[in-house]
Amino acid sequence: MNDGSPFWNELLKLRDPAWSDPTEAQQDKLTADVQRLAYDLGAQIWSRAEEIEDVPPRTRDQVTGYAPDRYLATLRALRAVKDAADSAAARVASEAGHRGAGYPQLGKAWDITRQAARLRWPGAVSVINxxxxxxxxxxxxxxxxxxxxxxxxxxxxxxxxxxxxxxxxxxxxxxxxxxxxxxxxxxxxxxxxxxxxxxxxx
Structure with a gap:
């Protein structure tokens, strides 16, 4: 809520820049986290998942490590991660746009041009703050x-x-x-x- 205080008025102003770029360590951790999520999802959608349920754990790990289609399942999971990220980005862009951010700011955050941001998220910027x-x-x-x-x-x-x-x-x-x-x-x-x-x- 905005009570009209200087604190709230300052908080609602767009800050430029609005972020600092992730450090190398932060990016590495994010990559590892995403890979872990994709690996777990890949295990669930792998077409052989049910076939190896009764295989002893040690043998299962070996099968998982050598089967080429296991990696294809993980790759398909990574595509699902990308789709999820795009969907989440569209929601966040809309939230930012409804709070006063314009396409120049949205583009800068996504590392694309203002025009590309407008094409990527049409209608995201719809109110004047x-x-x-x-x-x-x-x-x-x-x-x-x-x-x-x-x-x-x-x-x-x-x-x-x-x-x-x-x-x-x-x-x-x-x-x-x-x-x-x-x-x-x-x-x-x-x-x-x-x-x-x-x-x-x-």
């Missing part, structure tokens, strides 16, 4: 005005501007910016280039 200052920004410059707003579905910022010479332009529909400052700067370039009032570009 006021705590992250994603409210629209309106400003006047060079005799014109611009509005910068956050597009949650795109996971980025967009702009539309009316220059002093009454020309109107907006960012292309397929283009968004990672920050409101970047979008405002692009709008500012347009305003600066159209400061005359006779319809000509300055």
């Amino acid at each position: 006021e705590a992250n200052n994603q409210e629209p920004v309106h400003f006047e410059m060079y005799g014109g005005e611009a509005r910068v707003s956050f597009h949650p579905e795109e996971g980025g910022w967009w702009w539309i501007a009316t220059a002093a010479n009454r020309k109107v332009r907006e960012a292309p529909a397929d283009l968004t910016y990672d920050t409101s400052e970047e979008a405002a700067a692009a709008a500012g370039v347009f305003l600066a280039a159209n400061t005359t009032t006779d319809g000509a570009t300055a």
Whole structure:
């Protein structure tokens, strides 16, 4: 719950970076844990599992160690682990998006581009979190005005501007910016280039 205290307000702000990369030891342990899970699952789905139930433990270990299809069963289990990780990632990405993270942050966490994150988790970013200052920004410059707003579905910022010479332009529909400052700067370039009032570009 958010009681409006400085602690909660600070907690709800996105921190960049939001993590530190796993150490080599942490990655090695994770790999070992995943391999153990896959090996256990592989033992359960192995087509010979029932055939060797009555084999003495020592002989069973030997059979397990030499049978090539036992390793194929483990490989199939690892594919199930990947599918489970992808499913879990989609849920976590959605949770992050509903708490104010955008596609730039989701992509960075998954080590992919913002565009790739949008394709991987469409709809994950669907709400604006006021705590992250994603409210629209309106400003006047060079005799014109611009509005910068956050597009949650795109996971980025967009702009539309009316220059002093009454020309109107907006960012292309397929283009968004990672920050409101970047979008405002692009709008500012347009305003600066159209400061005359006779319809000509300055």
